[in-house]
Amino acid sequence: MKKIPDKDILIFKSCLVSGEYPGVESSTKYLFDKLGVEYVLDERQSCCTGLGYYFDLFDQFSTTALAARNFAIAREIEHKNIATLCATCYAILKKACNILNENDTVRNRINQIFKDSKMDHMEYSPGDFDSHSNIFHAAEILWNKTAEIKEIPKIDLSNFKIASHHACHYCKVHYKEETIGNMRNPMIIEELAKTCGVETVDWYDHKRTTCGAGFRQRFANLDLSLSVTADKLLSLQENDVDILLHMCPNCQMQFDRYQPVIEKKLNTKFDLVHLNIAQFLALAMGADPYKVVGVQTHTVPLDNILERINQASPVVI
């Protein structure tokens, strides 16, 4: 099992979290604080280019150069354990890290750019970061604290049925990595949710299917995109799932923003709400829905779960 750190962590900000579901960032901070995970954020850290990369706008070289700059920031502040909030950042950074370590030509060209631009301190040396032992998804940092999370008093949410959507860019891109559960049936989200005493649907048709965003497809090819999202929603409906838990803002956006559109299209109603796993855990621990969890930026209303939370208080489960 890979070694997961709980200190010297840089929470890697994601532009989609920042702009769509900022509550994912504040919930993650809330949990890390509660669990004694030592972390920082850095205002200089830029977007990883991920969406642009998959819009086919960014080339691998430019993406790698910006990754080297972000790595230099993490190195400078001595927080070399990167925890991403977005699955695409996770995969993009791992790939860039491998290129920087293994491809001398690319690394030298990027270092030359830094030199020529009076940014010598940004230069990357082979082995500065290791894609396996320095780059994580924030959910993995939480998973490593499952035993501690179990001890924290929580609101009883056992009347909700839970399923997961493990982001493809977390479990399918670097599929040789140890993905918790395994690549064919990832279980990291279920294992975290179970600490709240809830029932989880561990397998459903289309569990491994993509969200349907397809990067450009959502914008340039909406019908194709939504037909994939609908596959997944219909399967979740068959399984009477109440809450779908996420680990990537892009998938969460696809389900939460477009669910009402698909309902209209298919003339049906999905009684399904969407939360990031960190938002879910924070809610269960009694975090403020508006000041920590950020439910005000969601499209599908979370009334049912909020009602339940208003009625109950956290207890040891």
Next chain:
Amino acid sequence: MEIKTLKIGKKNNKLTESIIHDLRASEDIGVNKCIQCGMCTSVCPASRHSDYDSREIAKRVLEEDESVICDDIIWNCFSCYSCHSICPVGNSVAEIVQILRQKAIAQGKLEQVVTFLAFGESLMELGIGSIPLEYFNILIEIIGDEYLDIKINLDDIREELGLGKLTLPDDDTRDIKIILEKTGFTNRLEKLRAYKESNKNSKHKG
């Protein structure tokens, strides 16, 4: 159906070689090892819902069929890596398609990326990407005005959540601009801008 997967005696391997050595390709990508088993297609959302067929893409590449580069069908891929994670020989249609698209762009096929230009511009100006305005307007249209309200109130909401500024300090966006100029990205954006302009003009004339 004729399936040529054995490269014995194959003289031309320009396309496969250029894909294997592309920076986007995984180091050990099994392009030449494809056995046409169709596992990729069986898990592919684009193949399920459109004329796209991932196994067919792998086959055309194996056969050095360069026409695949300019075939519009390659733009249907979702980059979901389902094919990539399941392929028994370590091939990756996901990566192949990304590389083919870059080749199409290099050949001047810009219409599929020009609409995403604003994402690059925003990254250069602010250090974070954003949804291009044209698409943003469509989003508001189909999702509703509540979505617009979230965006209008974003700074306040972030403050309520105790979060920092959305964009990067000026010194840092300046650094990013300098880096991206030297990687050739700025150049690429300029080409796209010129293409967009010329299209506008020709539309006006037409």
